[in-house]
Amino acid sequence: MLILHCPYCGVDADETELAAGGEAHLKRFGPGSSDDELHGYLFTRENPKGVHLERWRHASGCGKWFHAARCTATLEVFGTYKAQVSGPPQEIRDAISAKRPGWSWREFS
């Protein structure tokens, strides 16, 4: 059972209150972008065994979207953070580095 701390209502919500929202920090490419950019935006996703950054929604709760950093291999959660950022904040990066030195994920490390 995955338990994530919702940074908006402060609840440690179990998985059954949450809805998974896929990969975090996607940059949208819309009208005017190249075919490659649009293809990447629509279809290209990380599929790591290890550190992963995801979007989640406290669906049966306060309703807010947030981010989670966790390990896909062990289900260990490094931390959760608010939605209004385009990358993991420093304290989340530090928390991941403490457990997975040398980690990288897309452009983040």
Next chain:
Amino acid sequence: MSKPVSALMGAAYDGIVRVEECGLQGMITLRGDLASKPVAAAATGATGQDMPGQRRANVAGQSGLCWMSPDELLVLVPHAEVGDKLAAMTKALGNAHSLAVDVSDARAMFRVSGANAREVMAKLAPVDFAPGAFGPGDFRRSRLAQVAGAFWMEEDGSFRIICFRSVADYVFKLLKVAAQPGSAVGVF
């Protein structure tokens, strides 16, 4: 205008707790910056209650304020007063970026009372109901088995539950099953 009726017209059940549908209850959704003066004035003015903290409910009888999310309150007022209260709130909100909407007819409300109230709730929602973890005035949006529900504990240890009207019958049946005689777990 036709006479308004609540979802289950006050249906009740007695098991290891008493389950009652509470009848008509006015409910207004208020969204906006909860720290802003106009939003606080609209909310407190309509109910006579203080602004609730995170995951708290300040409710007396049919009037109160429930914390739904960082930018949303549920404003409880007597059903017959919803129109007047909403007009006063809209006036108090003025030009503030906000929204106040009557959702009374979209909802149903239940009360679960008796010594086993925590047990019955704990069978249905993924929430820690242990004394100390959840007490009077604590409010939570969660799920009740398969549907969305919100609830808070009152001073006497009973719970009030809000769900969508469309699932009122389902929630009543859930509560009845969870309250069957002989089904107490005795965990709290």
